[in-house]
Amino acid sequence: MQNIVFATLCLALALPCAAQTPGSTAPAGASSLDKVLSFEGSAAGSAPAGWGGGPAGTIAVDDKIVHSGLRSVRLEPKAGNSGTFSSLAKMLPLDFSGASIELRGFIRTEDVSGFAGLWMREDMDGEAVEFDNMHMRQVKGSTDWTEYSISLPVHPGAQQLFIGFLVSGTGKAWVDGLKLLVDGKPVSEVPRTVNPPTVLNSDRQFDCGSGITLSSLTPIQIENLAILGKAWGFLKYDHPEVTSGKHHWDYELFRILPAILAAPDRAAANAALLHWIDGLGPVQPCNPCATLDEDNLQLRPGLAWIGDSALLGSDLSKALLNIEKNRLAGKQFYLSLAPGAGNPIFEHELSYPRIKLPDAGFQILALYRFWNIVEYWYPDRDIVGEDWDGVLREFLPRIALAKSTEDYQLALMELIGQVHDTHANLWSSLQVRPPTGACRLPLNLRFIGQSAVVYSFASTDAAAAGFKVGDVVTDLDGKPVDKLVEAWAPYYADSNQAARLRDIARAMTNGACGPSTVGIRRGADALTVKTQRLPVTSMTALSYTHDLPGDAFRLLNDKVAYLKLSSAKAEDVEHDLDLAAKTKGLVVDIRNYPHWIVYALGAHFVEHPTQFAQFTFADLSNPGAFHWKPPVWLTPAAPHYEGKIVILVDETTQSQAEFTTMAFRASPQAVVIGSTTAGADGDLSTIPLPGGLSSAISGLGVFYPDGRPTQRIGIIPDKTVTPTIEGIRAGRDELLEEAVRQILGPDAPAGEVEKIARP
Numbered sequence: 001m002q003n004i005v006f007a008t009l010c011l012a013l014a015l016p017c018a019a020q021t022p023g024s025t026a027p028a029g030a031s032s033l034d035k036v037l038s039f040e041g042s043a044a045g046s047a048p049a050g051w052g053g054g055p056a057g058t059i060a061v062d063d064k065i066v067h068s069g070l071r072s073v074r075l076e077p078k079a080g081n082s083g084t085f086s087s088l089a090k091m092l093p094l095d096f097s098g099a100s101i102e103l104r105g106f107i108r109t110e111d112v113s114g115f116a117g118l119w120m121r122e123d124m125d126g127e128a129v130e131f132d133n134m135h136m137r138q139v140k141g142s143t144d145w146t147e148y149s150i151s152l153p154v155h156p157g158a159q160q161l162f163i164g165f166l167v168s169g170t171g172k173a174w175v176d177g178l179k180l181l182v183d184g185k186p187v188s189e190v191p192r193t194v195n196p197p198t199v200l201n202s203d204r205q206f207d208c209g210s211g212i213t214l215s216s217l218t219p220i221q222i223e224n225l226a227i228l229g230k231a232w233g234f235l236k237y238d239h240p241e242v243t244s245g246k247h248h249w250d251y252e253l254f255r256i257l258p259a260i261l262a263a264p265d266r267a268a269a270n271a272a273l274l275h276w277i278d279g280l281g282p283v284q285p286c287n288p289c290a291t292l293d294e295d296n297l298q299l300r301p302g303l304a305w306i307g308d309s310a311l312l313g314s315d316l317s318k319a320l321l322n323i324e325k326n327r328l329a330g331k332q333f334y335l336s337l338a339p340g341a342g343n344p345i346f347e348h349e350l351s352y353p354r355i356k357l358p359d360a361g362f363q364i365l366a367l368y369r370f371w372n373i374v375e376y377w378y379p380d381r382d383i384v385g386e387d388w389d390g391v392l393r394e395f396l397p398r399i400a401l402a403k404s405t406e407d408y409q410l411a412l413m414e415l416i417g418q419v420h421d422t423h424a425n426l427w428s429s430l431q432v433r434p435p436t437g438a439c440r441l442p443l444n445l446r447f448i449g450q451s452a453v454v455y456s457f458a459s460t461d462a463a464a465a466g467f468k469v470g471d472v473v474t475d476l477d478g479k480p481v482d483k484l485v486e487a488w489a490p491y492y493a494d495s496n497q498a499a500r501l502r503d504i505a506r507a508m509t510n511g512a513c514g515p516s517t518v519g520i521r522r523g524a525d526a527l528t529v530k531t532q533r534l535p536v537t538s539m540t541a542l543s544y545t546h547d548l549p550g551d552a553f554r555l556l557n558d559k560v561a562y563l564k565l566s567s568a569k570a571e572d573v574e575h576d577l578d579l580a581a582k583t584k585g586l587v588v589d590i591r592n593y594p595h596w597i598v599y600a601l602g603a604h605f606v607e608h609p610t611q612f613a614q615f616t617f618a619d620l621s622n623p624g625a626f627h628w629k630p631p632v633w634l635t636p637a638a639p640h641y642e643g644k645i646v647i648l649v650d651e652t653t654q655s656q657a658e659f660t661t662m663a664f665r666a667s668p669q670a671v672v673i674g675s676t677t678a679g680a681d682g683d684l685s686t687i688p689l690p691g692g693l694s695s696a697i698s699g700l701g702v703f704y705p706d707g708r709p710t711q712r713i714g715i716i717p718d719k720t721v722t723p724t725i726e727g728i729r730a731g732r733d734e735l736l737e738e739a740v741r742q743i744l745g746p747d748a749p750a751g752e753v754e755k756i757a758r759p
Contacts, residue, residue, distance in 0.1 A: 037178040039071040048073050051090050053164060058086035067106040067145045067176035074174050075116075075167045085114070088175070089164040094122060094154070096190045098182035099339050102151040103163050105178040109143045113537055114169025116140065118150050122158040124347060128694070129155045129686065133166065136593050138544075140169075147177070154182070156336050157347045169537045198333075200348060203248035210254045210361020212261075217397045221261055224269035225364070225400075226393045227311070228260045231273055233372025234306065234320065236334060237623035238327045241280045245333035250350065252276075253368065254361050270313040277319055283326050290329040290621035298616045298701065299382055301624030302375070329621045335377065342617035342629070343683040343699025344377045353692025357405045362690040366412060367392070367399045370695060373687055374419055376623040379616050379701035380682075380711040386418045405691065406432050410491065412689065417493040420712055421698050422503075422654060422680035425493045428694040433491045433507070435484070439533035441509035441516060443467060444543040447501040448725055452481050452508065454520075455728060458539040465531040468522065470729030475519035476509065484508065495679035495712045498651040502678070506544070509533070545592035545652055548733070548759065552576075556756045559584045560743050561643075562736075565594030565660065573600045577641055585644035585743030587736065588664060590657045591674070598656075598663045603637035605645055605667035610634045612666035613659065615682070616701030631705050634663060645670040646739040649715055650722075654678035659702065661715045672717045673738050679714035733757055 042048045044063035053059055055077075062074040077086040101120070109116050117134025130152045139148070165175040182190045217225070236242055236249050256276045263269035292300070305311065306320040335344045349369065355362050371392050374381055381388070395415045402408035409429040416424050426433075442459040445452050454471040457463060473481055485504055494500035509516075511533050518529045536542075545566055552567040553576040561580035565588065568576070580586050588601075602612075611631040619625040647664055649657070649672060658681045665672055685699030702710050719738065727734045736757040741748055744756075 037180065038069065039073055039176065040069050042071060044071070048088070051088055051164075053086070053088040055086065059088055062174060065108065065174055067108070067174075069176075072108075072174045072176035073165070074172060075165065076172045077167055077170055085166060085168045087119075087164055087166040089162060092161045092163070094158045094161040095192050096154075096182055096187060097193045098154050098190055100151050100153050100183060101161070101187070102149055102181040102184075103178065104147060104149040104181065105165065106145045106147050106176045107139060107143070107165075108145045108174040108176075109139060109141065109167075110172040111142055112140045112167060112169060112171035112173055113540060114140065114167065114171075116167045116173035117165070118148060118175075119162075119164050119166055120150055120152050121162040122152060122155045123160040123162070124155060124158045128351075129158055129345070129347065129688070131686075140171075145174075145176075153338055153341075153345075155345060155347065198245055198348065199248050200350065203251055206251045206254050206361075209355065210257070210359050210365075212254065212257050212359070212361030212364070214261075214360040214400055217400065220263075220265060222393055222396050224260050224263055224266065225396050226389070227266075227269065228256065228273065229364075229368045229371060229392055229396075230305065230375075230389075231277075231320070232256075232368055233375060234303070235277065235280075235323070236372065237332065237376050239277075239280060239323050240283060240286075240326070240328045240331075243328055243331050243333055245348075247280065249334070250365055250369075253365055257361060257364070266311075267313060270316045274313075274316045274319055277316075277323075283323050286326040286328060288329060289325075290327045292619075292622045292625060293627065296628045297625065298628050299379070299624075299626040301622055303624065327621070332620050332623075335620075337618065337620065338683065338699075341683045341700065342615070344373075344618055344685045346373065346377075346685065346687055349688045350690075351688035351692050351694065352690045355690060357408055357691055358403055359690075360400050363402060363408055364396070364400050366408075366689045366691070366693070367395055367415065370412075370415065370687060370689065373697065377618050377685075377699075378419070378421075378697050379618065379626050380421070380698060380709070383709065383712055384419055385712075386420075391415070391418050408691065409693065412693065412695075413491045413493065416695055417490055419493065419697065420495055421493060422495045422499045422678050423682075423684050423696050423698045426689075426693060426695050428689075428692065434488050435508060435510045437511035437513070437533065439511060439513035439535050440507075440539070441518065441531060441533055442539060443473075443509060444541070445473060445505040445508060446723075447505050448723055448728070450482070451725065452505060453725055453728055456541065456543050458541050458543070459534070461532070461534060466527075466529050467518075467520070467531070468729070469731070470522075470725055472521040472725065473518060474521050474526070477511075477517055478519075481508070496676065496714060498676045498714065499654070499678035499680070502651040546650055546735075547589040547592045547648075548736070550759075553579065554759060555579065555583070556587075556740070556759055558582070560740055560756055561586045562589065562759070563587070564589040564592060565597060565657070566592035568595055568597055568601070570595070570597050570600035573597065573604065574639070577604055577639055580641065580643070581639065583643050583743075585646060585739075586641060587646050587648060587739045587743070589648045589736075590661055591648050591650050591652050591735070592657065593652075593654070594657050594660050596656070598660050599634065602634045602660075602663040602666075604639060604641050605664055605670065606634045606636050607640055608636060610666045611705040612663045614703050614705055614707075616703070626701060632663075634666060641669075643669070644743050646742050647672045647674075648735050648739055649674040649677050649717060650735070651675065651678060653715065655681050655684075655698075658710060658715050662702075662704065662710070665715075671719065671742055672715060673719050673721050673742065674717045674735050675720060675722045676716060677714035679710065679712045681710050731758075 042061040066072040075086040119133035122130040167173045259272040309317045398411045442462040444456040446455040452473040547564040561583045614631045615629040616626040681702040682698035682700035687695040
């Protein structure tokens with residue numbers, strides 16, 4: 001869903017193809033920001049001074065409903081608007097130093113059908129490099145004034161900051177009391193910086209297109225292009241003239257491509273590559289030289305191929321070996337490591353949103369860029385499970401020869417799917433991922449085993465059409481569900497089957513608006529339901545979690561406490577634990593995406609300093625190498641919770657939720673109940689791709705303290721419990737029932753357990 005909002009917030013002016021970098025004109029900076037953020041100087045009923053956004057007629061200053069002062073801003077998207085959203089936006093020069101930037105504000109909603117939220121975006125060289133909004137928090141319906149915040153790391157080299165407020169769907173929402181902070185201080189108080197121009201600003205030869213056109217590729221061309229792709233990536237991250245930022249490396253690709261495509265054989269292509277490399281300038285002996293630290297090495301570079309003279313020829317192989325020997329220590333132009341976390345930030349990577357597709361050169365560039373990022377900077381490349389060289393050769397003709405923008409996006413989706421990382425979708429283009437369509441059935445589906453089951457209703461239209469919770473969907477418009485899943489699966493870049501079926505279930509009823517026929521199985525009966533696909537904006541109860549509705553914390557009875565992490569807050573931990581102090585056990589529900597509460601809550605689950613995870617991180621001096629970081633610990637804090645801790649997980653438990661589970665599981669009082677989680681952890685690293693597209697990878701390797709991996713595997717429960725179709729029909733939460741049984745003991749009456757688990 002986030003990608004849809006991201007697309008609506010691409011507020012840069014439509015510039016000609018010769019303007020791939022931002023201009024010099026910038027709005028008023030931080031010195032006048034306080035006045036702009038307050039809305040007090042704007043007339044009621046007008047658009048707020050100093051802000052942009054749209055659509056027209058959906059944004060107004062309000063003097064009746066305010067949080068503080070005399071003015072707020074009201075957003076009211078209309079049902080007939082394109083995309084049915086409204087967005088308030090402000091652009092600022094990102095000319096300050098710091099580690100993180102935070103936008104705070106008070107939000108009030110009234111009958112919002114989608115969601116309301118603050119948003120921020122950072123741009124570098126005219127491209128988005130960091131983005132966040134509040135989609136995952138699902139601020140919707142009618143709510144009173146509440147303060148929220150979002151934050152982003154300050155991206156090295158980013159030049160522009162966009163901030164704002166948005167509402168999707170229909171309804172009204174207000175924002176007031178905005179504050180912009182850098183490392184906790186008002187932005188007006190932090191030092192200013194200026195990012196110098198780079199070679200990306202001066203080399204403009206291919207701004208309007210690569211000039212490469214292809215109608216077919218021969219086997220020898222594919223082989224030569226595969227070697228070029230590997231050599232281009234190696235040079236990008238190892239050649240001192242490239243790592244120091246002296247070459248626009250994307251455009252250098254377009255300069256060598258014609259010679260490689262014209263080469264009649266391997267030897268001619270090798271000679272062209274060597275001539276191209278020589279043209280970059282001599283490689284001086286390094287002083288000091290980069291060295292590979294073997295002491296904490298987890299994964300070493302895969303560079304045996306550069307010494308293969310049978311493949312490359314003697315001269316080319318010697319040239320590449322010399323470059324590898326004399327690489328510079330710790331210097332990369334096209335990426336850096338995020339402060340603190342250490343995941344790669346792929347700076348200076350342009351996404352070329354104004355390039356007209358198809359363009360074979362830019363399409364090949366997309367393949368090379370993604371393939372080499374995985375080859376050198378993906379911490380889990382050793383468990384991808386595919387022949388990565390074979391993937392390069394397989395996708396060269398499929399991506400290079402794609403004849404439309406949609407074909408190109410779909411081919412990229414299949415490529416990205418080969419990594420088996422749920423973080424690595426083509427996030428910019430989910431609208432073309434099958435099944436497509438502006439509407440969907442008013443059902444929330446979930447796979448139970450191999451069966452797509454109606455888990456709940458997304459609107460009252462579902463019941464009116466004749467569906468019942470617990471129905472098994474067997475076919476859609478006459479097509480069997482198992483055949484549809486088989487056809488769609490290659491476009492779902494998920495770490496494991498649990499996550500893949502989760503994502504397919506969320507999308508599988510998408511289609512054209514209007515009539516639809518659904519085959520269902522209800523017990524022993526096979527039925528057909530005639531229904532309608534409806535606009536997503538009309539859905540009032542889309543479900544992405546499996547936790548209990550209502551408050552974050554509650555006492556299920558005097559022995560069992562319950563806490564769901566999707567809405568639990570760190571500042572409430574001690575109060576909640578005080579209420580739970582006399583209970584026998586606490587159910588921690590992580591069948592959701594949690595707030596950042598790992599250390600605030602986990603500290604109360606251990607009595608001694610306790611290791612629970614360790615990370616690996618990339619080595620800028622040795623591309624392809626990854627090293628162990630020191631273990632991550634929980635440090636005890638009072639009060640210590642004495643009862644049993646039962647952690648609930650399932651396929652919705654992903655990334656931060658998995659990391660949180662690892663932390664809490666480290667308590668000797670904890671047990672994990674549920675099913676395999678999504679298997680995608682480690683801070684997200686965004687990858688811009690040509691055509692204005694965006695992908696990502698899990699940027700850190702996440703392991704247990706003993707070195708066991710979590711990527712693709714997920715969190716394996718101590719006791720596997722999955723919902724049953726019968727339980728779903730009866731409205732039971734069978735995981736929560738097992739959690740209650742774990743706390744009360746195996747002899748607890750079934751009736752009592754079920755009653756407690758139905759709060």
